Amino acid sequence: MISVVILGAGNVATHLFKGFEKTNDVSVVQWYNRNASSLQPYSHLVDVTDNLEALKDADLYIIAVSDDAISELSSSLPFKDKLVVHTSGSVSVYDLDMKLKRGVLYPLQSFSKAAKLDFDNVPICIETIDKKSYPLLKKVAVSLGSPTKRINSDQRRVLHLAAVFVNNFTNQLYRIGHEITESEGAEFDLLKPLIKETANKIEDMSPFKAQTGPAKRNDKKTIKKHLKQLDNEHHKAVYELLTDSIKRTHGRKKL
Amino acid sequence: MISVVILGAGNVATHLFKGFEKTNDVSVVQWYNRNASSLQPYSHLVDVTDNLEALKDADLYIIAVSDDAISELSSSLPFKDKLVVHTSGSVSVYDLDMKLKRGVLYPLQSFSKAAKLDFDNVPICIETIDKKSYPLLKKVAVSLGSPTKRINSDQRRVLHLAAVFVNNFTNQLYRIGHEITESEGAEFDLLKPLIKETANKIEDMSPFKAQTGPAKRNDKKTIKKHLKQLDNEHHKAVYELLTDSIKRTHGRKKL
Numbered sequence: 001m002i003s004v005v006i007l008g009a010g011n012v013a014t015h016l017f018k019g020f021e022k023t024n025d026v027s028v029v030q031w032y033n034r035n036a037s038s039l040q041p042y043s044h045l046v047d048v049t050d051n052l053e054a055l056k057d058a059d060l061y062i063i064a065v066s067d068d069a070i071s072e073l074s075s076s077l078p079f080k081d082k083l084v085v086h087t088s089g090s091v092s093v094y095d096l097d098m099k100l101k102r103g104v105l106y107p108l109q110s111f112s113k114a115a116k117l118d119f120d121n122v123p124i125c126i127e128t129i130d131k132k133s134y135p136l137l138k139k140v141a142v143s144l145g146s147p148t149k150r151i152n153s154d155q156r157r158v159l160h161l162a163a164v165f166v167n168n169f170t171n172q173l174y175r176i177g178h179e180i181t182e183s184e185g186a187e188f189d190l191l192k193p194l195i196k197e198t199a200n201k202i203e204d205m206s207p208f209k210a211q212t213g214p215a216k217r218n219d220k221k222t223i224k225k226h227l228k229q230l231d232n233e234h235h236k237a238v239y240e241l242l243t244d245s246i247k248r249t250h251g252r253k254k255l
Numbered sequence: 256m257i258s259v260v261i262l263g264a265g266n267v268a269t270h271l272f273k274g275f276e277k278t279n280d281v282s283v284v285q286w287y288n289r290n291a292s293s294l295q296p297y298s299h300l301v302d303v304t305d306n307l308e309a310l311k312d313a314d315l316y317i318i319a320v321s322d323d324a325i326s327e328l329s330s331s332l333p334f335k336d337k338l339v340v341h342t343s344g345s346v347s348v349y350d351l352d353m354k355l356k357r358g359v360l361y362p363l364q365s366f367s368k369a370a371k372l373d374f375d376n377v378p379i380c381i382e383t384i385d386k387k388s389y390p391l392l393k394k395v396a397v398s399l400g401s402p403t404k405r406i407n408s409d410q411r412r413v414l415h416l417a418a419v420f421v422n423n424f425t426n427q428l429y430r431i432g433h434e435i436t437e438s439e440g441a442e443f444d445l446l447k448p449l450i451k452e453t454a455n456k457i458e459d460m461s462p463f464k465a466q467t468g469p470a471k472r473n474d475k476k477t478i479k480k481h482l483k484q485l486d487n488e489h490h491k492a493v494y495e496l497l498t499d500s501i502k503r504t505h506g507r508k509k510l
Binding site: 029053060068078090095104105108109110112122123125149151152154155156157158159160161162163164165166168169170171172173174176177179180181183184185187190191192193194195196197198199201202203206207208211212213214215216219221225226230234237238239241242245246248249252 | 266290314319322325328342344345363364365367376377378380384404406410411412413414416417418419420421422423424425426427428429430431432433435436438439440442445446447448449450451452453454456457458461462463465466467468469474476480481485486487493494496497501502503504
């Protein structure tokens, strides 16, 4: 049984706690937060504390706090040479205090507080400085049911950046689709099957091959029609830039 | 039994033919294409022709050819007062020759030749000039298993435009994610669960509520880091514009 202490009370921390509750290989022996009252709902399930000096001994300490707070919290830990990881996509593993055995468990998924999370669908990217720490971190990730992948800092940084494109930016395109349809009294819901199909299509086809539409075909007439339809200058700018982007990718435009 | 003639041999025509083959309510009595040889693989299943003068009598004629060819083909039809629809998202119903009873059956989905298509996931938007044509078109769409929605031309145009945002542009963001990850030897596959979750999340949450990430939080430090990471000027432009777009939507930026 691997003993774990979780530090932080945000979405990642909470989903990790709930995930570990279901495993037989990992036991959360303590949950720390600066403000212990946010952990109150869980205090019948686990020892909670707001006192770093009272931290229990454990095989692994998981820091799941906001990016800006990781470094300082790691320095405040009242011990050394213990295995401590953070869960951020963009913070360096070297931002953890060097008195510690350092690593990263980066779950590549979008965490909402409300939504239920199935760790089967959350790849966990593992990074360690000390190779010896890897097997334990892998065991912890596997216990959650997650696919795991050992990566380095550059790969983690680039995955975090790419995640912004495929998640945040994609969601903003859904938002623009929502604005455009509702402005004419059309139902955004009619687009949902298409949205799902677009995401499912790349399961076994590259996004390059999966592309269709007027920009890919360089169908100037339809593109012109669409630009004329858009009265929001900002939507127009997005249309133009992404049409341009598709043209570049598909050789419709000289680079 | 509703009798149908299909005109055209592209993706939409082919998927419609295959869809109708499975129903008991619609019978495809003939399939026309300018070049009959592309229909040869189906000639044991249906009467095929390249001769407009030889068109059979039917309850409905479905023109599923490229946008530019719809108007001319409708004018070439050697009859009048029969029900003729096209399947385009962006062509006006009035582009069909006025000698005909005119309508539109617009399937709102991305059609690939290879990919199997389940019409359960293809909303069909119905438009008619003559109200009396509506029940038959609805029956035809329902026979395929599709959800249907009666819409007007403005709504169809706007759905077609929004589809470009949520399908073509989204797919291009996947492509950029692919380029970024592969450039560092990271696996694009690790992002696929996140891509699916992003699409699934809006099933019962508005894209506005579903948004997360550095732009939404106005996390300047991470945004700056990301921009520094991007060495492709074009990817940088997409990052900047969509970050700006999210900030506008979420009140992080004065309009």
